[in-house]
Amino acid sequence: MKPAVNVSEKNLIKYSFEVEGGNFDTAGTVSTRIKSILKESGLPSDVVRKSAIVSYEAEINVVSYAKKGFINLSVTPTAVEIEVNDEGPGIPDIEQAMEQGYSTAGQHIREMGFGAGMGLYNIKSYSDRFDISSEVDKGTVLKMIILLPHS
Numbered sequence: 001m002k003p004a005v006n007v008s009e010k011n012l013i014k015y016s017f018e019v020e021g022g023n024f025d026t027a028g029t030v031s032t033r034i035k036s037i038l039k040e041s042g043l044p045s046d047v048v049r050k051s052a053i054v055s056y057e058a059e060i061n062v063v064s065y066a067k068k069g070f071i072n073l074s075v076t077p078t079a080v081e082i083e084v085n086d087e088g089p090g091i092p093d094i095e096q097a098m099e100q101g102y103s104t105a106g107q108h109i110r111e112m113g114f115g116a117g118m119g120l121y122n123i124k125s126y127s128d129r130f131d132i133s134s135e136v137d138k139g140t141v142l143k144m145i146i147l148l149p150h151s
């Protein structure tokens with residue numbers, strides 16, 4: 001994993017991490033890092049947990065299907081925002097990809113314990129706002145927002 005760029009301004013948290021496609025040895029390191037950053041910043045544990053789940057699933061998808069990607073993390077006064085964009089094959093039918101159990105994962109990915117077809121479904125379930133867009137042969141962009149409880 002390349003070092004994160006911390007472009008923090010004032011008391012807002014902003015990071016960008018690069019994810020290497022195909023490298024299962026380092027898969028999960030970015031989401032682990034995100035989890036500890038959010039935990040250390042004192043956010044409520046359920047916000048940290050949801051953010052860790054959605055970033056983990058998105059990171060594994062970049063490793064499984066794309067060439068490379070970036071995970072951008074921001075914490076605003078009202079939410080954790082996680083954007084994941086990749087350079088990869090894209091998703092031809094997003095509605096189908098979102099279905100529970102739908103997976104195109106090959107044997108290699110399944111042997112790693114992935115490929116249940118639950119990742120995107122879980123990302124959507126754990127996010128307060130979720131947006132996905134994709135272009136075939138270009139890549140995919142996911143945007144997840146997890147709201148902070150009102151103070």
Ligand SMILES: Nc1ncnc2c1ncn2[C@@H]1O[C@H](COP(=O)(O)OP(=O)(O)OP(=O)(O)O)[C@@H](O)[C@H]1O
Nearest residue numbers: 061065090097103104105114115116117118119120
């Ligand atoms: N970043 C991506 N680029 C290209 N295709 C993707 C990407 N993310 C998901 N997909 C496609 O959408 C399908 C469903 O993804 P999802 O994460 O829900 O399940 P999975 O990765 O197959 O299995 P699981 O996440 O349960 O281990 C994938 O099998 C793949 O075909």
Ligand SMILES: [Mg+2]
Nearest residue numbers: 057061119120
């Ligand atoms: Mg997945």
